[in-house]
Amino acid sequence: MPPTPRFARHAERPTPSQRTLGSAIGCVGTGLHTGARVALTLRPAPAHFGVVFKREDVPGAPAIPAGVDAVADTTRCTQLAGPDGTRVRTVEHLLAALAAWGIDNVEIALDGPEIPAMDGSAKPFFFLLGSAGIVTQDAPRRVLKVLRPVQVREGERTATLRPHPGFAVDMAIDFAHPRVGRQRLALEVDAASFPEELAGARTFGFADDVESLRARGLARGGSLANAVVVGEGGVLNPEGLRWPDEFVRHKALDAVGDLYLAGAIAGRFEGRGSGHALHVALLRRLRRERDAWRRVPASDPAIDAADPPPALARLVAD
Ligand SMILES: [Zn+2]
Structure with missing residues (x-):
């Protein structure tokens, strides 16, 4: 054991x-x-x-x-x-x-x-x-405490960090494919909620994209064993999805990983169709805007202010 x-x-x-x-x-x-x-x-x-x-x-x-x-x-x-x-x-x-x-x-x-x-x-x-x-x-x-909102935008897509006592993620996606469509998920992220709500959500891609990705040297190790593949008629994986909204859960998972490049954050992340590029752009902007954050000890009472934090609560799901 x-x-x-x-x-x-x-x-x-x-x-x-x-x-x-x-x-x-x-x-x-x-x-x-x-x-x-x-x-x-x-x-x-x-x-x-x-x-x-x-x-x-x-x-x-x-x-x-x-x-x-x-x-x-x-x-x-x-x-x-x-x-x-x-x-x-x-x-x-x-x-x-x-x-x-x-x-x-x-x-x-x-x-x-x-x-x-x-x-x-x-x-x-x-x-x-x-x-x-x-x-x-x-x-x-020490954690990076967000003191005021910081946002980056690329067309319709945005990535935002706002002040928040713990670390929360609020992700929304809108894909033309009807099997994915519009999904949104918001939750407090910690070692209790993460394995329940995010950890198992898999990478996904569209069958139509696979050939062009491979031609560009990407997705060469991809298979139905390590990705959800969405075809014209629906999900191609025989086992189906782990959650009906597995797609947005995976996008939220990606955001949690990308943001950890800045170390632990006390803040609320909001992604609207955001991906790796926008997450990194957000961290770069945050660093430039020196009045928007402060590094504080993790025991700072301002961080523990959410009492008790809604560990497993999904704040939004639609
Ligand atoms: Zn991913």
């Missing part, structure tokens, strides 16, 4: 200490876009280390620290590059699982160019991290 994560009962509240893993743990899988078979090892790391990817298949095993500055591409996934240009693709689902557990410090070693897709969701990563155990460290945790 894997060890029980230490703080499960109090997961809905930010705690004042940084966190890492209790032990190293790994998995092997296929990259969604590259199709590469990749072994991933997650290792405990000291306080203030941060989230750092390490390409052990590249000479010198270059490090790629997670951060807004490291974003090199946002076409269909979030891709990071280290100081020497070495890249790692499709980091968002693993980052989302780290965000949900509140893990500040971890070394993510991989022997290929892309985080394995697993089943297309964050559920295997969330489980893996919980199985390794979460330990608190002797260093204060």
